[in-house]
Amino acid sequence: MHLFLNARGGVAYEGDNRHAWYDATHQSVLVLSPLSLKLQQLPLDASLDPMTAATATFSPPSDLKTLYDFNEPEASGDHRDAVQQRNQTPIILLQLSVDSQFLAIQRSDIEVQVLDRGTRASYWVLCKSKAGNRILHGGIIWNTHSLKATSSQDLFLVTKLGLEHHRVSSKRRSCALHRTVGLYVHEFWYAASHGVLLVSSGSRANEVVSFLLHGTNAEKLPELVFSTSVSKQDLHLVTLYGDLYVVYSDTRSTKLLLYLVGRAKVTCVRSLNVMLPPGTALEYSVVDNLLVCHSMEFNVSMFFDIKCDRSISDPFSAPLPISSRPPGQKHDGAVPSFTRWRFHAPNLVQRSYSAKGSEQVEIRKLQLNLKEICKTCEHHREILPFLLRRGDHEAAKLLILMLVRGYIVEHQASISSIVQLLNTVQTVCGSEQRNNHIEKSKTAGSVLDKDTSSGKETAGYSAETVKLHARNARGFLVIQQTEFYRHVWSDILQDAKVVHRCDLSVYIVEYIKNLRENKVPVENITNVALAECFIAAGEPNKLYQFLHYHVLADSVELAELMIRNGETYPALMQVGLDMYFRLREICSLVRTLLDIGQTERAIEIAWRNMGLTSCDASVLPGVAFFDSLVRSVTSPGQTRSPLQVTQMLGNLLLFLKVWDPAALQRSITTSPSTLAICATAPFPDNLISPSSRIKLRAAFGFTAE
Numbered sequence: 094m095h096l097f098l099n100a101r102g103g104v105a106y107e108g109d110n111r112h113a114w115y116d117a118t119h120q121s122v123l124v125l126s127p128l129s130l131k132l133q134q135l136p137l138d139a140s141l142d143p144m145t146a147a148t149a150t151f152s153p154p155s156d157l158k159t160l161y162d163f164n165e166p167e168a169s170g171d172h173r174d175a176v177q178q179r180n181q182t183p184i185i186l187l188q189l190s191v192d193s194q195f196l197a198i199q200r201s202d203i204e205v206q207v208l209d210r211g212t213r214a215s216y217w218v219l220c221k222s223k224a225g226n227r228i229l230h231g232g233i234i235w236n237t238h239s240l241k242a243t244s245s246q247d248l249f250l251v252t253k254l255g256l257e258h259h260r261v262s263s264k265r266r267s268c269a270l271h272r273t274v275g276l277y278v279h280e281f282w283y284a285a286s287h288g289v290l291l292v293s294s295g296s297r298a299n300e301v302v303s304f305l306l307h308g309t310n311a312e313k314l315p316e317l318v319f320s321t322s323v324s325k326q327d328l329h330l331v332t333l334y335g336d337l338y339v340v341y342s343d344t345r346s347t348k349l350l351l352y353l354v355g356r357a358k359v360t361c362v363r364s365l366n367v368m369l370p371p372g373t374a375l376e377y378s379v380v381d382n383l384l385v386c387h388s389m390e391f392n393v394s395m396f397f398d399i400k401c402d403r404s405i406s407d408p409f410s411a412p413l414p415i416s417s418r419p420p421g422q423k424h425d426g427a428v429p430s431f432t433r434w435r436f437h438a439p440n441l442v443q444r445s446y447s448a449k450g451s452e453q454v455e456i457r458k459l460q461l462n463l464k465e466i467c468k469t470c471e472h473h474r475e476i477l478p479f480l481l482r483r484g485d486h487e488a489a490k491l492l493i494l495m496l497v498r499g500y501i502v503e504h505q506a507s508i509s510s511i512v513q514l515l516n517t518v519q520t521v522c523g524s525e526q527r528n529n530h531i532e533k534s535k536t537a538g539s540v541l542d543k544d545t546s547s548g549k550e551t552a553g554y555s556a557e558t559v560k561l562h563a564r565n566a567r568g569f570l571v572i573q574q575t576e577f578y579r580h581v582w583s584d585i586l587q588d589a590k591v592v593h594r595c596d597l598s599v600y601i602v603e604y605i606k607n608l609r610e611n612k613v614p615v616e617n618i619t620n621v622a623l624a625e626c627f628i629a630a631g632e633p634n635k636l637y638q639f640l641h642y643h644v645l646a647d648s649v650e651l652a653e654l655m656i657r658n659g660e661t662y663p664a665l666m667q668v669g670l671d672m673y674f675r676l677r678e679i680c681s682l683v684r685t686l687l688d689i690g691q692t693e694r695a696i697e698i699a700w701r702n703m704g705l706t707s708c709d710a711s712v713l714p715g716v717a718f719f720d721s722l723v724r725s726v727t728s729p730g731q732t733r734s735p736l737q738v739t740q741m742l743g744n745l746l747l748f749l750k751v752w753d754p755a756a757l758q759r760s761i762t763t764s765p766s767t768l769a770i771c772a773t774a775p776f777p778d779n780l781i782s783p784s785s786r787i788k789l790r791a792a793f794g795f796t797a798e
Contacts, residue, residue: 094416095466096385096394098442098457104135105455113454114187115437117285118235122456123160123187130163132187132196137441137456160189160210161196167213190235190246195261197235197248202227205250207261207268216268218250218259226254229281236288236306247271249306251281251292256304258311272310276302280323284330286439287337287541289314289354291328298322301339303354305541315359317352329377331384332439333399334482334568337541338362340384344372349386351399356541365397366406379439380459381484388412389434400482400568401475409479410470415442420462461485467492471499477517481569490572493518494580501581501600502591511600515607520569522611574616577604582622589629598626598635617648624654633662640668647672649681656685680708687717690725693741696748703751715753716771718745719793723774738780739789746792757794766794 104122106113112125122135135157186199196208205228207216220228232251237243244264250257256274261267279298282291290304290311299322303314317339329340339352339359349365367375369388378385383396386408393412401409435443440459445452463485470476477496483489500506500514563571585597601623608615624645627636639645652672659666666689673682679702686695696718702708722745726733733741749757749768756768769776776795778786790797 095396095410095413095462095469096380096459097416097419097462099419099460104137105453106135107451107453112184112187115441115443115456116189117283117438118191119189119193120441121189123189124157125163125184125187131159132161132163133157134160134189138458160193161208165213167208167215186231186233188233188235190248190261191237192242192246194263195235195246195248197233199228199233205233205248207248209263209266211263212266214263214266216261218248218268220250220252220257221254221273223254226252228252229278232281234283234290234306238307238309247306249290249311251278251290253278256290256292256311274304274311280325280328282325282328282330284332284337284438286332287354289330289337289541291330291339293323293328298324301328303359305356312356314354314356317359326374330438331377331379333379333384334382338384338399340377342367342375347371349397351384354541363399363403364406366408368395368408368412369393376434376436378436378442378459381461382482383409383461385440385459387415387434387436398475398479398482401479405475409473409475410466415459416462419460420464463488463492467496471496477514478569481518481520483570486570489570490576491580493570493572494576498581498584501595501597502585505595508599508603512603512607515604518572519604519607519611519613520565520567520571521613522565574608574619578618578622582619582626586622586625586629592626592629598623598630598632601626615646617646617650620645620648621650621654624651628654628658628662628665633665637664637668647675649673649676649678652676652678652681659689679705680712683708683713684717687713687721690721690728692718692722692725692745695721696745699752700748710753710756714771715749715756716768718749718752719768719772720774723772723777726780727774727777733780735780735782735785738777739782739785742777742781742789742793746789757792759794763796765796769794769796 106122106124112127114123116123116134119134120137122137123132124135125132182200184198184200185202186197188197189195190197194210196210198206198208200206203220203222203226205218205220207218208214209216220226229251234249234251236247236249238245238247238260245260245262248259248261248268250259255276255278257270258272258274259268260271262269276292276294279293281293283289288306290306292302292304294300294302299319301317301319301323303316305312305314319341323341327342327344329342331338331340337354339354341350341352343350347367347369349367350361351363351365353360353362365384367373367386369375369391373388373390376387376389378387380396382400383398385394385396387394391412392414394415395408395410395412398409433443433445436459437443437456441456442459443454443456445454447453461483463480463483467476467480470479473479477493480489480493480496497514497518500511506514565571582597582601585591585595591597601619605615605619605623608619623639624636627633627639645651652669655665655669655672659669670682670685673679673685679698683695683699686692686698699708699713699718722741725731726738726741746757753768756771757766759766776790776793778790781789787797
């Protein structure tokens with residue numbers, strides 16, 4: 094299953110004896126109980142957040158927000174506001190204003206009541222009293238004429254004879270008609286995310302007129318004219334990658350036409366193939382910027398990515414049913430039989446079922462199962478760009494890098510194909526880094542101006558979404574070199590046979606070339622990966638050549654790698670020491686020399702760099718020098734005369750008196766020094782002449798034998 098229903102951010106409530114309305118502006122459900130007469134708001138998580146919940150949990154009733162209590166008296170003394178009369182008046186539609194200050198209650202097809210939640214003032218609005226005029230189903234739209242917080246909101250009534258624009262003001266305590274737009278309306282469509290309204294008009298209902306409801310007045314946008322009449326099911330408004338599109342379903346064919354809505358023009362940008370018989374009824378969702386088409390008749394869903402190559406018009410994957418549970422989660426007990434599926438913008442699914450004689454309603458979020466998509470679409474030529482555009486950042490990156498690893502290890506792709514692969518996956522460009530074009534807290538641009546947003550955008554590149562996950566100028570996730578190392582290079586290097594078989598170093602070299610061609614600095618971890626590859630493949634000579642010609646830049650990480658492999662390849666030990674010296678990593682250099690028993694050289698370098706705060710007795714105490722010296726003179730194969738050992742200990746003593754004099758001090762003459770207490774190597778009594786032994790033991794703080 095490529096799509097599943099997630100309970101995270103969803104709600105469930107009893108449908109019997111309750112009035113409920115979906116509020117697209119606030120992504121919530123407004124529920125009114127006829128018994129308590131309290132209006133409550135059930136918040137929904139309709140964001141494109143890809144995180145999945147481990148268990149199916151819904152908002153408990155105790156957490157619901159009460160918006161309005163109709164039992165309390167209202168400010169006006171109008172007899173129609175009496176509780177008894179109000180109970181008898183049916184509510185057709187209830188909508189909350191953008192700033193949540195007002196409620197619009199449609200009482201009939203010509204009458205709307207507006208309530209101020211703060212003052213409980215009530216206003217009544219009647220649509221224009223012309224023959225045949227009435228408010229269309231769902232034709233109450235709230236909007237705002239300013240991005241700044243104001244005391245007034247705009248209320249639009251969509252009627253058979255046009256638009257009626259009312260301005261509701263708490264400051265002026267009024268609800269006044271502001272403007273009317275006259276035209277005969279057959280059907281209408283509204284996108285709360287962009288404040289765009291479409292109405293079908295004309296004698297044949299084939300003219301679609303667009304309005305932008307933000308601003309002082311409703312702004313007319315370019316029209317769309319079709320050859321045949323347009324019904325409610327023929328058009329749908331969706332937001333994809335921050336832009337608003339009109340989806341037109343031609344019932345005579347299997348095509349979907351996508352029109353990009355802009356202020357200057359409305360343009361047909363894509364033609365998509367629906368792999369279902371002509372005339373199949375479709376519902377639509379937007380999941381992670383993908384256009385999802387649902388067929389309840391065939392119980393399947395399919396999705397399109399409009400950013401794919403224009404030559405691709407088929408669904409990205411085969412039509413499949415929607416899974417009712419998140420991946421890996423099993424149902425606890427019997428699964429209810431759901432009926433009456435409804436799809437709310439952008440990615441919410443409402444379902445009903447009967448339980449204990451009452452109707453239960455649940456609304457859940459529709460999400461992508463990227464892992465399953467990757468399995469079935471692994472060989473799709475757009476699979477990598479598709480994953481790079483997804484909002485589930487961590488899962489998408491892991492799947493991308495898994496595919497790259499598979500191409501290298503399992504398919505042993507040719508150099509040319511790997512170069513093409515790396516060009517796709519290497520999404521960082523040096524010029525973008527310099528010009529700060531990598532998007533970290535930047536929303537995607539829209540064909541409509543930024544002030545057209547109602548503040549409830551659902552685009553996948555919102556500021557919150559990309560704050561921690563950078564994207565490049567093309568909207569691709571930026572895969573860091575550390576991520577490449579962790580999930581591709583290092584993973585392959587765990588198996589030496591694979592390293593030999595796939596010639597991994599060639600791929601890493603191509604990766605480095607790709608970085609340099611894009612003017613991206615090669616990070617230390619990538620150089621380390623190439624060096625590890627040469628070592629794992631048993632090809633130190635190639636590594637020497639790369640180091641000799643400075644193909645691999647000096648770094649502490651690279652020097653540490655050389656040191657670690659110095660026992661297997663002795664030349665690498667000296668390469669690592671020289672690298673430490675060039676990097677002025679004196680402390681690491683001295684410590685390494687002590688570890689390999691080159692105590693005299695370590696003392697010499699420490700003498701020359703005595704003033705460095707990064708390399709003193711607090712970092713390298715005197716006992717480290719003593720232990721190193723003793724291990725070197727007592728190690729098998731080392732033959733030292735008593736005179737040589739005495740001289741070496743004398744030179745060490747002279748050095749320690751300056752380097753770490755506190756290590757040689759005793760609290761009392763009979764107690765051992767700090768050095769003697771902490772030393773892991775015993776004093777080399779058998780290598781020193783008796784005449785010098787007593788003096789040296791006492792000088793280093795060891796007690797008498």
